[in-house]
Amino acid sequence: MRCYCVLHHGQDLELVEKPIPEPQGTEVLLKVRAAGVCHTDLHLWEGHYDLGGGKKLTLAERGIKPPLTLSHEIVGEVVSSGPGAQQAGGVKPGRVALVHPWIGCGECAACKRGEENICIKPQALGVARPGGFAEYVVVPHPRYLVDIDGLDIAEAAPLACAGVTTYSAIKKFGERIGTDPVVIIGAGGLGLMAIEVLKALGGKGAIVVDLDPVKREAALAAGALLAIDARAPDAAQQIQQATGGGAREVLDLVGATPTVSLAMASAARGGHVVICGLMGGDLTLALPVIPMRPLTLQGSYVGTLQELQELVDLVKRTKMKAIPVRQRPLAEANEALQDLHHGRVVGRTVLVP
Ligand SMILES: [Zn+2]
Ligand SMILES: [Zn+2]
Incomplete structure (x- = not known):
């Protein structure tokens, strides 16, 4: 063969x-x-x-x-x-x-x-x-x-x-998906799949973030509520504005230093960040942020x-x-x-x- x-x-x-x-x-x-x-x-x-x-x-x-x-x-x-x-x-x-x-x-x-x-x-x-x-x-x-x-x-x-990875990750947000939009970072194969899974599960919708205008367009065509340029200097503020003060659920399908930083910066108090992507890098976190905001940071693997x-x-x-x-x-x-x-x-x- x-x-x-x-x-x-x-x-x-x-x-x-x-x-x-x-x-x-x-x-x-x-x-x-x-x-x-x-x-x-x-x-x-x-x-x-x-x-x-x-x-x-x-x-x-x-x-x-x-x-x-x-x-x-x-x-x-x-x-x-x-x-x-x-x-x-x-x-x-x-x-x-x-x-x-x-x-x-x-x-x-x-x-x-x-x-x-x-x-x-x-x-x-x-x-x-x-x-x-x-x-x-x-x-x-x-x-x-x-x-x-x-x-x-x-x-x-x-x-x-792409399917089971996004399904498993979105399930980790629990019932919140019905009341608050999920911010999805990365509109590649997994990002587009996440939009469809979210719709099928009866989610409120997706706010998608990507560097590439072609992929943002594809996300909007798939039904994303909004697509934000990841390179915009005010990307975090745009997410906060679109989510009424901060995202309660962020799904990072890229998993690179800038995307996880953006996820942390745009999360609401009590926000939940799930990281699936494996692009890599590292992150220094001020630890009091975790209890004081208070944030949930979770990994999800396939x-x-x-x-x-x-x-x-x-x-x-x-x-x-x-x-x-x-x-x-x-x-x-x-x-x-x-x-x-x-x-x-x-x-x-x-x-x-
Ligand atoms: Zn794979
Ligand atoms: Zn085993």
Whole structure:
């Protein structure tokens, strides 16, 4: 089978021919039908995260080394399965499913609680295990297959990361979303997805902040109440004005020093800031601000299998609109990564083998 792999961080993905894997035990072999291109793929391709102050967290320190087959937003068609998977059911050849990629070790306390996404020994597809930039992918157990009947295959793929990440983050705000607009920083694939999820959940609306006028336009077209230029010197004041004195919920999908600073500066007293983005940097905080304002600062990392199932149900039930998706052949994996790296993608690119 053809795979596009990271053989050396920072260099073009290379076409590698590999034997089609034989599923063992509970494993299921899927033929990849669509594989989304996410910002995390860029980090995995570059090989590090920026911790600020010149410090970097390398993937090697997290036990992730090339060769890597990226893409964790996968829709595939069941081809075959191991004997253990057949006992578990649901692996009829030809079944088309969205793959939950945020898989853990299955044994630690987090996994036992169903929070495999925060496992201490993560086994995520497209990160620790081979992902979707290939003709076939192995999924460790049929329980990670989510039915998407009635949904478009390419439009469903981004639900596995952009979708579940924003759904899990927005849920952390609780009932506030019904009464106060959420400030969303970053109008890339995740930002547009967050606008749709918020609408589907009956939220009051989104105030979107981005540097790029094209992405702000896309956010307004998706139904954002307002789009603010992140570079405007008075961006924080504009947010405060639009929210009647300060944002009660801020979702930072960028996670860089300037965006988290903006989130803190524009939050209301009692505000709740959730950070999902991994662009990197650091922040010095005056600690009395946390109790005195008082602020909630929370991280959110992708989502659980249950949350992905809830999201897919929500999409089906509310006919939630998909974000703009551009399909490209798998052979254009490098061009697709470069376009994302240079900010030229509105919505999501999905590769099709
Ligand atoms: Zn992702
Ligand atoms: Zn675990």
